[in-house]
Amino acid sequence: MRLSRRDFLKIAGAAGITSVLPLDLIQKAMAGSGDPRVIWLQGQSCSGCSVSLLNSVKTTTIDDILLNKINLEYHSTLIAAAGDLAIKGALGPHPNLTELGAFENQWLMEGTELKFDLDKDGRVNLVDFNALCRQGYILVVEGSIPAEDAACPVKFCDIGGHLSMEEAFSILSQKADKIIALGTCACYGGIPHAVPNPTGAKGVSDKLIELGYSKPLINIPGCPAHPDWFVLTLLKVLAGQTVTLDSKGRPAELFGDSSSQKVHAKCLFHPSRWPGTEPPKAETLGDYGCLETLGCKGKNTWSNCPVLKWNSGSPGQNGVNWCVEARTPCCGCVEPDFPDGKTPFITGS
Amino acid sequence: MATTFTIDPVTRIEGHLKIEVTVDTVDNQQQVVNARSCGVMFRGFEKILINHDAFDAPIISQRICGVCPVSHATASCLSLENAFGATPPANGRILRNLILGANYIQSHILHFYHLAAMDYINTQGILDMAPWTPRFITPDMISGSLAQTLVSHYVQALAIRRKVHQMGALFGGKLPHPASFMPGGCLDVPSTEKPAAFRVLLDEIKQFIDTVFVPDTQALKDLFPQYSEIGRGCGKLLAYGVFDLNDAGTSKLLARGRYNGTSIEPLDPAVIAEDVKYSWFSSPSGLNPSVGETEADRYKEGAYSWTKAPRYNGQVYELGPLARMWVNGDYRNGISVMDRLLARALEAQKIAYAMDSADHTSGWLNELSVGAPSYSKPTIPTVPNPLNGIGLTEAPRGALGHWSTISAYIPAGSTTAKGKILRYQVITPTS
Numbered sequence A: 001m002r003l004s005r006r007d008f009l010k011i012a013g014a015a016g017i018t019s020v021l022p023l024d025l026i027q028k029a030m031a032g033s034g035d036p037r038v039i040w041l042q043g044q045s046c047s048g049c050s051v052s053l054l055n056s057v058k059t060t061t062i063d064d065i066l067l068n069k070i071n072l073e074y075h076s077t078l079i080a081a082a083g084d085l086a087i088k089g090a091l092g093p094h095p096n097l098t099e100l101g102a103f104e105n106q107w108l109m110e111g112t113e114l115k116f117d118l119d120k121d122g123r124v125n126l127v128d129f130n131a132l133c134r135q136g137y138i139l140v141v142e143g144s145i146p147a148e149d150a151a152c153p154v155k156f157c158d159i160g161g162h163l164s165m166e167e168a169f170s171i172l173s174q175k176a177d178k179i180i181a182l183g184t185c186a187c188y189g190g191i192p193h194a195v196p197n198p199t200g201a202k203g204v205s206d207k208l209i210e211l212g213y214s215k216p217l218i219n220i221p222g223c224p225a226h227p228d229w230f231v232l233t234l235l236k237v238l239a240g241q242t243v244t245l246d247s248k249g250r251p252a253e254l255f256g257d258s259s260s261q262k263v264h265a266k267c268l269f270h271p272s273r274w275p276g277t278e279p280p281k282a283e284t285l286g287d288y289g290c291l292e293t294l295g296c297k298g299k300n301t302w303s304n305c306p307v308l309k310w311n312s313g314s315p316g317q318n319g320v321n322w323c324v325e326a327r328t329p330c331c332g333c334v335e336p337d338f339p340d341g342k343t344p345f346i347t348g349s
Numbered sequence B: 001m002a003t004t005f006t007i008d009p010v011t012r013i014e015g016h017l018k019i020e021v022t023v024d025t026v027d028n029q030q031q032v033v034n035a036r037s038c039g040v041m042f043r044g045f046e047k048i049l050i051n052h053d054a055f056d057a058p059i060i061s062q063r064i065c066g067v068c069p070v071s072h073a074t075a076s077c078l079s080l081e082n083a084f085g086a087t088p089p090a091n092g093r094i095l096r097n098l099i100l101g102a103n104y105i106q107s108h109i110l111h112f113y114h115l116a117a118m119d120y121i122n123t124q125g126i127l128d129m130a131p132w133t134p135r136f137i138t139p140d141m142i143s144g145s146l147a148q149t150l151v152s153h154y155v156q157a158l159a160i161r162r163k164v165h166q167m168g169a170l171f172g173g174k175l176p177h178p179a180s181f182m183p184g185g186c187l188d189v190p191s192t193e194k195p196a197a198f199r200v201l202l203d204e205i206k207q208f209i210d211t212v213f214v215p216d217t218q219a220l221k222d223l224f225p226q227y228s229e230i231g232r233g234c235g236k237l238l239a240y241g242v243f244d245l246n247d248a249g250t251s252k253l254l255a256r257g258r259y260n261g262t263s264i265e266p267l268d269p270a271v272i273a274e275d276v277k278y279s280w281f282s283s284p285s286g287l288n289p290s291v292g293e294t295e296a297d298r299y300k301e302g303a304y305s306w307t308k309a310p311r312y313n314g315q316v317y318e319l320g321p322l323a324r325m326w327v328n329g330d331y332r333n334g335i336s337v338m339d340r341l342l343a344r345a346l347e348a349q350k351i352a353y354a355m356d357s358a359d360h361t362s363g364w365l366n367e368l369s370v371g372a373p374s375y376s377k378p379t380i381p382t383v384p385n386p387l388n389g390i391g392l393t394e395a396p397r398g399a400l401g402h403w404s405t406i407s408a409y410i411p412a413g414s415t416t417a418k419g420k421i422l423r424y425q426v427i428t429p430t431s
Helices: A005-014 A023-029 A048-054 A062-069 A083-088 A097-108 A126-133 A165-175 A184-188 A204-211 A227-238 B054-064 B069-084 B090-119 B144-172 B193-223 B321-327 B337-355
Strands: A037-042 A071-074 A137-142 A158-160 A178-182 A217-220 B003-010 B017-026 B029-039 B237-239 B242-244 B252-254 B257-259 B272-275 B309-312 B387-395 B398-406 B421-427
Touching: A037 A165, A048 A227, A048 B144, A062 A227, A062 B144, A083 B003, A137 A165, A137 A184, A158 A165, A158 B003, A165 A204, A178 A184, A178 A204, A178 A227, A184 A204, A184 A217, A204 A217, A217 A227, B054 B069, B054 B398, B054 B421, B069 B090, B069 B387, B069 B398, B090 B144, B090 B193, B090 B242, B090 B337, B144 B193, B193 B337, B237 B321, B237 B398, B252 B321, B252 B337, B257 B321, B321 B337, B321 B398
Parallel strands: A037 A071, A037 A137, A137 A178, A178 A217
Antiparallel strands: B003 B017, B017 B029, B237 B257, B242 B252, B272 B309, B387 B398, B398 B421
């Protein structure tokens, strides 16, 4: 359930909740255009999926998304704020624990008990505040989540404001309407998860199992994720449409389980595209032709890269290139076993 | 009384950073008495790469950074080529320059408009929504019509940096995280159509750099004279150099060297070392990366960062566009906050015109040879064992090095030499 800003102010005003919380603070908490809220957490990421999203144009552009489609409340690479302001989110006085408890009990109770992490000055930080007040957000996770040692003050991944990625994910995932794991690291652990997994990194679905949470989750893998995969899925979610998932939790229309959805089946060198003749085969790296004997993972990778391609130049247009067209074997970056199950990437002579 | 200020997180950067600054009054003067730059995220790429096939390295190591993956792929290829004694064909060198150059330009535009500019523009009344609010506003920020113009350039720059990535993907396969970088050259080839498509995009990008990007940074420098006085840094500048102009790599668009505060001196990679006294690593401090180690230790006393501290002959040097342009003699107006912004924009311009001259008659695009190979797969030598390689290049933010140690052996029943990664060490510019 999500309260709109107007609904909230109406009931808050009628019930005199302003005596519990300063009205300007409530307004700040509920600020924004009323667009769907998106909180974007970067764990063990390289920011490549964020950079890739900036390349969006086929379906729509990033400025259209930010200005007209969503309210991107937290994204450490893009937000104007920094430090305490970024984390605490409100310039005015912060509510204390009692006030927040009363606030939750009266207006936003959903039957689950929230735990607050008070930072060192005893105030409630933005993450808690979001979890409490801001119902109905989409949580986007970029990067994997390492396993922290509760007894150790040093963390493998801090997101700021005395919060580790693990803590922030635990708090924010509880109250999210929906979670989108963006990129192979967030979906399945990706490279940080690779042997010897120095930090105990996990993807979102494994972390949710560990936490015992059941949440609607969409995996959009890729290294990086293709901007259109994210934008198409996000727009469907915003429109309230059902996103059918494949066996790996990915949008089935973009990835899928059938043999016809393999990269190999869609590839320009698939025999079906060479009627009456054999497709050319690359004998050595750098040659033009099918790269199957040189390490291509297209037969064990399900994605629409060969059709959609990458780095489109204008609305409605497919991209200008993709790995195999650039004479490079597909490295299987959208699969749960990337990279360990896909290496060596290059084989043969 | 000493006061410690903490900025956590530092935003609008790639990665996870915390800054702690302690200010105190010493000898009746208020001053910074301690400053800590804390990298607060660890993944362990240098451990993950061990035992991988050498040819996996460019693909895995470029995932260190989604903003400068092309630089990591370049450093990795150079390191392995150095270990193998391999030289890519001219087409391969030039294609790699074009893809790398494209990524420089997109990164410089992203840095200025989408990361840095927010610190100078009052966007109230223009962008009153997340992610541009909440934010800090100071009285001296640019407001009014100029602020509106700069915000419109912020939006325009989103489209231009996308086109720069599209341009690089013509030969890279995709961006970020290009496919075609392999030791031995570039796997993609210059068809007749692709250089022409590259040129069409580049002309639009050049126009943006000339008429928007460079004038905006110059305007900012003029509007904030105080920022040409602060941020002087350590006064020493270092560049590994980048964009090889010949196959031997002895000539570069931006030269290798260092400025010690008075003169330009040559660079000796042997005296580069990484200190880890204050880093969460149990490895010895002060190792040259050719013998470097990365053993995480979260319980280490006195440590405060996951980044190591690189030193040149024990000294701190500044890296980045200003360092490159200074060492190369292209920009020597000063070292400050504003000089860094202006040097970055001017470097983007220099790279754009090196790709293709204004009259389209010279530059890297013209040097491509259609039909000639761009890739030659290296044969991995069997001696010496192990093979050591150094790959020095530049990321948009500064000098980047990959040091690799590869096993050289002939597996039983095979005549093909194969190499496994025994050691892999990276020094990123941000550390």
